[in-house]
Amino acid sequence: DAKTTQPPSMDCAEGRAANLPCNHSTISGNEYVYWYRQIHSQGPQYIIHGLKNNETNEMASLIITEDRKSSTLILPHATLRDTAVYYCIVNSGGSNYKLTFGKGTLLTVNP
Amino acid sequence: NAGVTQTPKFQVLKTGQSMTLQCAQDMNHEYMSWYRQDPGMGLRLIHYSVGAGITDQGEVPNGYNVSRSTTEDFPLRLLSAAPSQTSVYFCASSYSGRNTGELFFGEGSRLTVL
Numbered sequence: 001d002a003k004t005t006q007p008p009s010m011d012c013a014e015g016r017a018a019n020l021p022c023n024h025s026t027i028s029g030n031e032y033v034y035w036y037r038q039i040h041s042q043g044p045q046y047i048i049h050g051l052k053n054n055e056t057n058e059m060a061s062l063i064i065t066e067d068r069k070s071s072t073l074i075l076p077h078a079t080l081r082d083t084a085v086y087y088c089i090v091n092s093g094g095s096n097y098k099l100t101f102g103k104g105t106l107l108t109v110n111p
Numbered sequence: 112n113a114g115v116t117q118t119p120k121f122q123v124l125k126t127g128q129s130m131t132l133q134c135a136q137d138m139n140h141e142y143m144s145w146y147r148q149d150p151g152m153g154l155r156l157i158h159y160s161v162g163a164g165i166t167d168q169g170e171v172p173n174g175y176n177v178s179r180s181t182t183e184d185f186p187l188r189l190l191s192a193a194p195s196q197t198s199v200y201f202c203a204s205s206y207s208g209r210n211t212g213e214l215f216f217g218e219g220s221r222l223t224v225l
Contacts, residue, residue: 043218044201045216046213099214100153
């Protein structure tokens, strides 16, 4: 699986969009980009995933660059409850149950 | 549905003691896995299973045993606990092993080995 690079921490004002970047320059053609988050040592929670097209669900949007070497997770209207560690994971097509979690980005949403 | 249930939530052991962390899911998921998380670190895969009767090692399997006799249950056994096994343990399950869905995690079991 390709290695990912995320900033260790970010701040965001409540009600504003939170844009979390992730670099994965060694990603290969069959590798998906996954985002999970972990709120205060709870179990990680799935957010979204994609291969090459941009994706949107009720929680967030995932923007993947055309060369697939980086992506951005967008939380459109961040709330205090979105304060968490966000993990960007690149995973090969064969197994979504063997994910490799790095240290992620601690997003702090401020009032 | 209860989802993924882990027990116990907290446990303190002495070095050399044995114990089993229980994990059960009621979603009829074929794929299950165990992760550990040390302070300030991401999660590391210990063992995983792709179905009843089938298990395999992950990144950090030493000191841990698993079995999968039923689809629902995936217990993690520590045969002789060591202080290095102090960690938070997460169990996860997935319906499909392919990249069509998500991993569902339990709330974690916090283990301290003295």
